[in-house]
Amino acid sequence: MKRALALALGLLVLVGVAVGYSTFAADRNEEATVERRPLDLTARGRLVFVDTNRAGGHRTVADTGLDTPAARVDSGLRCERFAVGAGTGVCLQTRGGPLPGTDALIVDANTNVKRRIELAGTPSRARVSASGNMVSWTVFVSGESYNKTGFSTWTGILDTRTDYTLINIEAIPLTVDGKPYHSPDVNYWGVTFAADDNRFYATVGTKGHTYLVEGDYANWEAHTIRDGVECPSLSPDGTRIAFKKRSGKSTWRLHVLDLATMRETPLAEHANVDDQAAWLDDNTVMYGRDRNIYAVPADGTGAPRLLVTKGASPTLLR
Template identity: 55%
Template sequence: MRRGVILLVAMLVLGGGATGYILWSGHPAPAAGRSTLDLAKPGQILVRDRATGLIRGSSTRCDRFHAAHGTGVCLVAQPGAMATTYALVLDHAMRQTRRVRLAGIPSRARVSASGRMISWTVFVTGDSYTGGAFSTRTGLLDTRTGNVTVTIEDIPLIKDGRRYHSADVNYWGVTFAPDDSRFYATVATRGKTYLVEGDYTRWQARVLRENAECPSLSPDGRRIVYKKRMPSGAWRLHALDLATDRETPLAETADVDDQAAWLDARSVMYAKGRDVWAVPADGSGTPRLLATEASSPAIT
């Protein structure tokens, strides 16, 4: 096997700090069957190449991708009459360790900071309560026990202080806390969407606030960045301080329909248009381009 194929690596120095990131921003790896990516190596920004679908630096093709601490999740839509997606769990060398078959189209994917918990969301059609419209199915995989919860929609949900029961409950966009138990997600029911806080160990969730979708929890577990539907109909990234419940619009004013990922303790990255951008998570600064023709940003 040729060892001399060196990928284009761009070093970015961000925000005046000393921290360096490796960004796999160049061309995808040749389809040589071997990936030079090591998900266990910290500090790499990974993106999906829009033209090829490959995770840059690898020969792995995904429709959605996320990775943390040596574990990756790759959602791949399968061709065919029935909408089918495989959620592939990848080890640090991007080798598949597990494959979960899902009915639906890839939407969101996330790995907890430790690499233990994996979540995905797919779009599905045909739920009787939607009258034919799209709904979602969100699942969890606990890599420590191997248990796959195909849909979390049966989790006991507390809303307005009471147990909530409705046939139309739909979840999407999970983000995990560092303890691998607490998580946040979006729930939709009866025409409204809410931010929920869940607990995998206790298996319970509660509604926190309305109109906050695709949450992304900061590495310190104290802030959430999510997309909020504006009166215009556009999505706008906002940050929520969990302790004070204070919501702040980020400096990104464009319509962003993505589940943001934290680049570091202070900023988030996300797909906008055909590119990946980053912006401070406190409302300050301005958006800057991280990678062109890319999506599904993740940092190892």
């Protein structure tokens, strides 16, 4: 009996060694496919994302081809969130020290830092308009997630044409259900820009509601258009918004909203997705989940497919 037990334990050790070596070998193989150099943020067809598997816990911006997702180029630029449009990128980088915070780094087409904007809080969301003219970010200034009671966010907008910067847009005149609205608990997050670089969409949270708002940058005003919408992402053709909709106390499911009909379509991803989705193309939504990047059809059909392992904050260069 003792000999049998010893033999079984020995086999388990051998299996564990084999599995461990296989994992180690796979990690080495994946590491061997990483090329380190500045990115070209104008290279159309490349998928830019945050690598979630860097040594020491530091996340860096990388890119890959959709046909060769295992081969990635690592820029070495450390970011928690990243977005890019027309060769202009925004990197949300945590800042250490006695008063930890976030730096919004504006980078050029080769990921060289052009400007640094010091913010409070921790990184949450980032977006750049298709033209590269408008940049936005969201940080948590209290609480660490949208599940926290009493969380607070700051969402800012930068016009790269003039360098005019709004660190927090919460003072924008807001209309709710057609009436001017004022409340101390107003929080904005998750901006997405239209092609005209003037109209934008975002979430505003107040009194237990999460409204989709449409903003007018030139006239500096915003109004609600639908309740129950979080982290909007406007489609490339400007007709639909991908968003996360609360499905439980601490869970969300991805949906797409048709702006002409206001019809909502739940997507075929049934797992919890706490992310501001992006668009791979006019027919496909992509998003981060469990430290990987997935894609799913925007019409509610099909099934999720894995795009990139160990990645987040995806943007397809167009």
